[in-house]
Amino acid sequence: MEKIFIKQGYLGIFLFVSFNLIAFHFYPGGTIIDSSTEGYLFFYNFFSNLGEWVAKNGEDNAISAYLFNSSMLILAISYGLFYFMFLKIQFRISDNNIIKTLLMVTILLSLISFVLVAVFPSENQTFNLHIFFVKAAFRLLFIHSLIQVYNLFDSQVFGNKIRTVSSVFSFVLFLFILVMEFGPSPFENNRSLFIQVTSQKLIVFSIIVYFYFQVKEALNVRNS
Numbered sequence: 001m002e003k004i005f006i007k008q009g010y011l012g013i014f015l016f017v018s019f020n021l022i023a024f025h026f027y028p029g030g031t032i033i034d035s036s037t038e039g040y041l042f043f044y045n046f047f048s049n050l051g052e053w054v055a056k057n058g059e060d061n062a063i064s065a066y067l068f069n070s071s072m073l074i075l076a077i078s079y080g081l082f083y084f085m086f087l088k089i090q091f092r093i094s095d096n097n098i099i100k101t102l103l104m105v106t107i108l109l110s111l112i113s114f115v116l117v118a119v120f121p122s123e124n125q126t127f128n129l130h131i132f133f134v135k136a137a138f139r140l141l142f143i144h145s146l147i148q149v150y151n152l153f154d155s156q157v158f159g160n161k162i163r164t165v166s167s168v169f170s171f172v173l174f175l176f177i178l179v180m181e182f183g184p185s186p187f188e189n190n191r192s193l194f195i196q197v198t199s200q201k202l203i204v205f206s207i208i209v210y211f212y213f214q215v216k217e218a219l220n221v222r223n224s
Contacts, residue, residue: 003222005085009215012078013208019071023050023064030056032186033193040064043194046186047204048122048130065121072118076111079211083107086218090151099151106144113137138177138203145170145210162217169210176203 027040027050035057037044050068055061091100116133120126149166152158179199184192 002085002088003219005081006215006218006222009078009082009211012075012082013211015078016071016075017208019067019074020047020050023067023071026061026063026067028055028057028059028061030058031193032056033190042201043197044190046122046197046200048117048134051118051121052123053121054123069118069121073115076115080108080111082211082215082218086214089218089221090155096151096154099147099154102147103144103151106140106147110137110140110144113140135180138173138180141207142170142173142177145173157221158217159220162213165210165213169206172206173203176200 024040024042027045029036029038029040031037031041031044031049032046033044037057040050047068049056050061050064051072052061053065055064087100087103090103113133113136117130117137120129120133122130145166149163149170152163152166176199179196183195183199186193186196
């Protein structure tokens with residue numbers, strides 16, 4: 001059962017990527033600056049645009065919304081199931097109860113926040129809640145990743161690859177938060193929108209890669 005819970009992380013990654021690729025195809029069009037654009041523009045549409053029930057061009061976006069919101073829920077559940085088992089492995093290695101508690105609390109709150117990002121889409125009625133949970137999710141994930149890096153280096157069981165990946169991920173996540181907080185407003189012009197959307201795409205890609213290597217490391221440690 002433990003191995004199944006760990007390996008299902010690969011399925012979670014596959015479904016998240018697949019659902020979003022399909023959602024890209026069905027998004028009617030429009031960005032937060034230009035409602036006349038057609039289709040999903042990878043460098044000018046946020047992921048959250050997929051989760052809106054009405055696209056920025058005013059057309060129905062139900063298909064993309066269902067796919068995106070489902071992908072967020074699937075990834076959160078998948079990562080939650082995986083990390084529960086990954087923590088069990090770490091608990092067998094570490095006797096630091098403070099670290100254990102912090103790892104559990106931060107990842108749980110982060111995953112809940114990511115689910116609420118989907119529950120409250122970026123449309124006008126729920127925009128403020130959407131932004132609140134976006135910021136909460138990434139900040140909590142950053143805190144969690146720092147604690148995770150400390151825990152990985154504190155143990156001799158984990159390999160150098162996962163330590164490196166986790167350290168790089170934490171740094172990239174920190175840069176993303178800086179861009180999100182202090183970068184140009186995406187509502188200013190297309191250049192600013194490009195910067196914010198591209199940084200979001202990079203961090204989502206980083207999360208997927210990070211998740212993949214965590215699953216791989218968990219299987220290696222479990223089998224060793």
